[in-house]
Amino acid sequence: MKKILFFQFLFFASAVGQLTPLQKCNYTKITSHDELSQFLEVADHNSDLVTKEVIAESVEGRKLYAVYLSKDGFGKDETKLKILIFAQQHGNEHSGKEGALLLINEMLRSENQYLLDKIDLAIVPQMNPDGSEKNQRRNGNAMDLNRNHLILTEPETAGLHKLFNKYLFDVTLDVHEYFPYGETWKIYGYRTDNEVEIGTVTNINISQNITELSREYLNFIIDYLKDKEISCFEYLPGGPPEVNYIRRSTFDINDGRQSLGIQNSFSFIQEGKNGIDSLDNIKRRSETQMAGMMGLLVYSYRHKDEIKNLIADQREKLVKGEISPNISIQLDHFSDGSKLELPLLSYYSDSDTIITVADYRPVVKSLYDVERPIGYLVPKVLNEVIDWAGKHSLVYYDFKNSNEYKIEQYHIIRIDSMDFEGDIVVNPITELKEITNQLSENDYIFIPANQLKNNMIVIALEPKSELGLVTYRNYANLLKEGENYSILRVVKNLK
């Protein structure tokens, strides 16, 4: 009898892989970085479908892993959909990591392996090991990694973008947890209770076709999870209702979803419902996160050609510059007149209810556009900007001026400020002038706009951009009142 049970256990273990560290300890302890490393080591060793790789080292020297799941060598079959799922950028949001480890096991089950006929999957289960060990949001440099995807000063985010740039994933998912137990909501008497929330891309410079397909995915995943008795809704920050407006997730391109979305990826954020503390309800939290990730894989498998073709077409448009001649660099959230039926949990009755929200602003509109230039000239002395271009794998080269070009420079008249989703950012008053005297070509590098990061480059380098480099402390010195902005625009000479 004993023998048979042991045999059955072995069969079980080899069929679905090992238990995750969290399962092994019966959900009594969050998975540590050491345990995660060991788990991935064994997963890699046990299965031909799994390969692990170190993609970066954290500030405190811990390894960040990518786990590749592929039937014929990751990225080798160009017809497959390349999907990237990454979790736990915020160290106090553990269920993304725990769910990602469950997902590795799920993918090894024979009934799920069909997904790998059309998908090459990369999983980065833990983006912020230093924060995780201390159960804190930020990384070892006290930086919020999910506000670092534009400037890429942190090794963790730089490593992720290096990975993205290597494979140019079609589909990406950034996994988080939201914390619904805040004081303002307690006073309001209700709180959000959805087990999984999904945010789509909202920056209006991203391909409209991709944005529309993202909305379709949102409908799919809500139904998919409902079938599994998991509650799911759109991720809508703000509130409580009529205290603060409710909107779709940020249009800033410095987070995990939008920084990849702005490169015309099919990109999402998934927010599980956090516990009151890290272990609270951790089994269910991890399983619902895993189910959400699995939902994305199922949808992607079913719509493989549609997604693959759409992403290829829309990326080609960025590279060839076959996009709008104008680009929005200041945006805001607006109402479209519709009211939101928001599912909430009542603190009084402990039951689910629907609240109708009047101040709901689901539409993002441009406040300020600029004309897209042919490219930018960055002075070679601006080392920090040239390093930045390198971290994003931007194409750049020496500049050769021609009479087809006109060179423009901004003069910073005054530095005002503006509201940005409740924060205050710089808003310089500028004047654009043509440079008519001879330009010393050797003093500059030229970053052409027509490349995959087309939108990102313009949004980053325009001085009036609400989302640009100048809004970060590291680059604030690029703006000086009464002086010229040293990064130049190259535009077509129409004379």
Ligand SMILES: [Zn+2]
């Ligand atoms: Zn988070």
